[in-house]
Amino acid sequence: MDLIVVWDDGEVTLYQGGDGDDPAHPFTAEHQLAKPKSIWDKALAVTGVGTGTGSGGAGLVVRWVDGEMALYTSVDAKGFHGEKQLAPPKSAAWRDDARLLVAGRFTPGGRRDDLLVDWKDGHVSVFTDLTVNGLKKQTQLVAKNTAWTYADQLTTGSFTGKGTDDLVVRWRDGETTLYPGLTAGKALPGEIKVRPAKSNWADATVVTAGAFTANGAADDLLVRWADGHVSLFPAVDAKGLHAEVRLAPAS
Template identity: 50%
Template sequence: MPAIRPRTAWVTGVLASAVAASLLTSLPANAVVGEKAKDGTYAFTAKLDIGGGQRSCSAALVEEEWLITAANCFADNPGQGAKVAAGAPKLKTTATIGRTDLTRDGGTVANVVELVPRDDRDLVMARLDKRVTGVAPVGIGFNASLPGEDLWVSGYGRTKDEWVPDRLHYAKYTVGAVKDTSLSLTGKSNDASVCQGDTGGPAFREIGGRYELVGVHSMSGQGGCFGSDEADTNKDASDARVDDIAGWIQTVSSRNLLSRANWKNAAHMASGYFTGNSAGGKRRMDLFVVWKDGSASLYQGADHNDPKYPFSAEYKVAAAGSYWKDARAVTGGSFTDSGSDGITVRWANGKLSTYTHVDQNGFHDEKEHAYSDTWKRARLITAGRYTANNLRDDLLVLWDDGSTSMYSDTDTNGVRKESQLTKADKSWTEAAQITSGEFTGKKTADLVIRWNDGNTSLFPGVDTAGYHDRIRIRPDGSAWKNAQILTVGSFTAAANRPNDILIRWADGNVSYYPGVDASGTHSEVQLVG
C-alpha cells in the first residue's frame, strides 16, 4: 500500500487495479480521510517523497535517526510483494518530520540513507542522514492490541476531496481481528478511510498524554478516497503489527545511539530506573550523563535482551551551559517510597540536593539537604542499600581527607544519622571512583572503589558498622587506571543480580562488565570504541 502520487500513467494504473482488488490480498495500504491535524499534533508522523515525486508514503519517527514505515513503499512492484533489499534505497527518499502543514517551514527534512527490512511482514526501518530534534518519537508498544481497542491513525495521503493534501490527517479506528503479524482496523466515523499516501503511517494508542505505536499501515479498501469508485464502500484497513517485534525495532534504532556522542566529554554518570519500568518489567536501567559543557542526557534502558544495545533512546534534558556544569559529584538512587529513582548532587558551592524524579522531560522536585563549606569537602558520593531500609537508599560519602561517612536515613527531608565508617586516611585519598551495587548477595549493598593505580576493590555487605571484607577484582597497575567514570546497574537485563559495572575510559570508549561477583569481572561488552 505504498501511497503513490498519481503523477504518471503507471500510478493511475496502480490506483485502478487497487479499486478492483480485494482487501488484504493484493491492495497495498494507501491516505487517512479524517480530521486535519492542528499544528504540532502527532508530529512524529513523517511524509516520505520517494524518487522525486514518483511515490509518496507516510512513516513514524521512532528514534531521532530512525523511521518505521511499510516495506511496500520501496518495493520494485508495489502491491505485488513487500520484499526490499537491505541498504540504501534504490530511489532517493526525502523525509519531512515535524511539519503538520507541509506548506510551512519548521520541522526537519532529511534523506533516508539505509533500509533495514523485516522479512516476515510489510515493514522496514529507515535511517536518516541527520538527527531529528524538537519532535518526540512515538513510543513502541510491547502490549498486543485487543479486538475492540480504539486506536488513532495518521498520514499524509489523499482525502475524500484532495488529491495531494498539504496537511496531516488523522482518524480513530477500532481493532478487529489480531493475527500473527497483522491487525485489521475499521473506522469509527463514516468518513474514516486509509488512502493512497498513508501507506507506512502509524496506528497508535494514547496513554496518559504519550503515544505508543501499535501498527503500520499496510493495506486498505480505500472506500471514500479521492479517485476511488463511488460504489466502493470498503474502508477497512490492515496494519503490520509491531508489539511482537518491539525488541527488534529497539535493537535496530539503537545501533548508533551511543556512538553519536564524544564520550571523552562525559563528566558524570549515574544509573537508575528514572523513566519507569516497561510492560512486564523487562526494561533495563537508564543512564544519566552530565557532559563537560553543562548539557545532560538521559539514556533510556532498553526492553530487549541484546547485550550490545542496553539503551533504546537518548533524551536531552539540559542544554550546554546549564547549571549542571557546576555538578561535582552525582549519584542515582531511590530517595522516596515511589519506586522511581532520583539523583543526588553535590554542587561546587557546597550545596547537596536531590531531584526525587527524573524523566524524559527533565528534573523534578529538587530538595536541598545542605549548603555549607563542609559539603565542599565531599569528594565522592554514592547511593546504595546499606541499611535495612529496602525502600530508600543511603548515601555514602568519601571526604577529601580520606575519611568516609554514611547517612542512613536520607530522604527528601535531608541527610541524617551520620555514621563515620573510617577516620581520615591518606591512602583513601587515592580513591578515584566509588559506586554501589549488588554483587555478593549480602543483606546490604557492596561498595566498589577504583584507586588511582588501577587497583579496584569490592567491599561486600557494607553497613553502619563499616567495611567487613575486601575483595580485589583488579590488581595494582591494571588497565582500570584508565577507567575515568564507573557506575553500577542492571544493563544486561532488568533487575540483574549480580549487577554490571559500566565504564567510560580515558580514550572515550565505553564498555560494561556483566554479572560482576566475588570472583571478579568476566566478559567485557564493548559499547563505544
C-alpha cells in the same frame, strides 16, 4: 535501568534502559534533560537514589561546585522533579572537604537512599535515609587515614547477593576492590580484589553500576576510559569480571 550522563558542557542526557537481551545495546532511547551551557556544568558529583516517589522511585543527589547539596526526588524523560535542598550554597564541608560520594542501600530493608562520602582527610561516613533525615544522620565507617585519599571512583551495586549494596572502589593505581554487603554503623566488610594494582583500570575515568542486561540485577559495571571508549562488564560477582562488551569507540 536508565543511565544519566552529565557532559562537560552542561548537557544532561538520559539513556532509557530496555528489555532486550543484547548487552551491546542496553539502551533504547535518548532524552535530553538539559541543554549545553546549562547550570549542570557546575555539578561536581551526581548519584542516583531510590526515593520511593515517581516512576520506579528514582531520583538524584547532586553536589554543586559552591557546596550546595540537592536532592531531586524523581527524574524522568521530562526532566528533574521535587528538588529539595540538603545543604545551602557555601556549605564549607561540602564545598571544600567532600571528595567522592555515592548512594546505595546500606540499611537492611531500607530504600537505596543512603549516601556514602569519602572526605579529603580520608575518613568515610554514611548519611542514612536521605529522604527522611536529609544530611542530619551521619555515621563514620572509616577514621581519618591516608589510604582513602587515593580512592578515585565509587559505585554501588548488587554483585554478591547480600541484603545491602556492595561498594566498588577504583583506586588511583588501578586496583579495584569490592566490599560486599556494606552496612552503615559497622566496619567495612572484607574486601574482594576485582582488579590488581597497576592494572589498566588506572585509565578508567568513570565507573558506574546498574542493571543494564536482561537478568535485571544491578550487577553490571559500565566504564568510560581515558581515551573515550565505553565498556560494559555484565554479571560481575565475587569472582570478578567475566566479559567485556564495548558500547562506544575511542574518541
